[in-house]
Amino acid sequence: MQARAVASALQQMIEYDKTGFVPLHVAGEPLGCVNQQWLQRLQAEYSSLFRLEQGVLTALPAAHDFAERSRQLAQTATQWRDAGWLNGWRNEKFMAYFQDGTPCFEMERAAFRPLGLTSRAVHLNGLTRMPDGEIRMWIGRRSPFKDVAPNRLDNLMGGGIAAGETLQVALEREGWEEAGIPASKLELLPQAALLLAERPVARGLHREWLHVFDVWLDTQEIPQNQDGEVEAHLLMPLAEVEQHLINGQFMSDAALAAIDCMARLGYWGQDAALDALLAQVRAPIGSDIAIR
Known part of the structure; x- marks a missing residue:
């Protein structure tokens, strides 16, 4: 043995070294982590959906319910795929949850890793x-x-x-x-x-x-x-x-x-x-x- x-x-x-990742919050709760490459992409191309404030990346500031969050992220993930940013597209959705167990949104599983979602x-x-x-x-x-x-x-x-x-x-x-x-x-x-x-x-x-x-x-x-x-x-x-x-x-x-x-x-x-x-x-x- x-x-x-x-x-x-x-x-x-x-x-692993966690210093290169920025926390991602959705509706006021921590749900993920984003590396520097994706942080730059999101700030450059998707600043209306992802805002960096005091070291925290806030997502979907105008989306107030499950359906709207899921809709916006489905559209965004498709754009990432078409831009060549994603591989391994599966046409299968995973669920992201708030800490109390309430579903926050669903999203293509290939897009979970860029946002560090669980x-x-x-x-x-x-x-x-x-x-x-x-x-x-x-x-x-x-x-x-x-x-x-x-x-x-x-x-x-x-x-x-x-x-x-x-x-x-x-x-x-x-x-x-x-x-x-x-x-x-x-x-x-x-x-x-x-x-x-x-x-x-x-x-x-x-x-x-x-x-x-x-x-x-x-x-x-x-x-x-x-x-x-x-x-x-x-x-x-x-x-x-x-x-x-x-x-x-x-x-x-x-x-x-x-x-x-x-x-x-x-x-x-x-x-x-x-x-x-x-x-x-x-x-x-x-x-x-x-x-x-």
């Missing part, structure tokens, strides 16, 4: 106990034809929660599409963890609440991808998962979910450095709406 190396990898995933996702760790008692983990290898992170390693399943979609519906939909897990296997599954993934990316700031679940599969239950996103599912000993985590072969959010799962299983025992890092990203289940 290599707890120190895993802690070092985890530290690189979750710690999205939500479900991740599923697949675990199998072998006849000799050893615990192994199901790991997905992404298709080499994926536009995002081809051939990288993933959890059994991971996917975003769309606007208007419940956590349970997203879990069951993604569980079937990515791993062929029937809804009956997931409908009463308790949530195991809530993690905040946050890191700079080329498009801006990735910030996402990961709703993490663990599902135990019998040795006869073999995941089967349905939508072409996953090339193969591999049943790995935890020591092999650990080495792939250290080598950086996982997608970042999947790595976070896998490390958390292995820590909860007691794989590294009590390791103060690793536990302290995980404490930075763990949150009480159900508290994902408020931004910390």
Whole structure:
């Protein structure tokens, strides 16, 4: 076991220089963060929608309700796409929430990162106990034809929660599409963890609440991808998962979910450095709406 190396990898995933980002407020509440490149773009081209005042970027000053905020941002995101500022357009909307859980607006998911908005996702760790008692983990290898992170390693399943979609519906939909897990296997599954993934990316700031679940599969239950996103599912000993985590072969959010799962299983025992890092990203289940 290599707890120190895993802690070092985890530290690189979750710690970054925040000084280059400006907080974004909507209707008086902090909802995102914008890097310097996007700050300059918004001030130069969209000053009527985004105003910098005393170090805070205020968005949509004239929009007073959910529908109007969503309308203005849909139009703006389309303009960003047409100008070549956005890639990965999905024609799928995510929801941004006020801190009390009230929806603030919905917006194309590709535009969340430029504004540093917090999205939500479900991740599923697949675990199998072998006849000799050893615990192994199901790991997905992404298709080499994926536009995002081809051939990288993933959890059994991971996917975003769309606007208007419940956590349970997203879990069951993604569980079937990515791993062929029937809804009956997931409908009463308790949530195991809530993690905040946050890191700079080329498009801006990735910030996402990961709703993490663990599902135990019998040795006869073999995941089967349905939508072409996953090339193969591999049943790995935890020591092999650990080495792939250290080598950086996982997608970042999947790595976070896998490390958390292995820590909860007691794989590294009590390791103060690793536990302290995980404490930075763990949150009480159900508290994902408020931004910390």
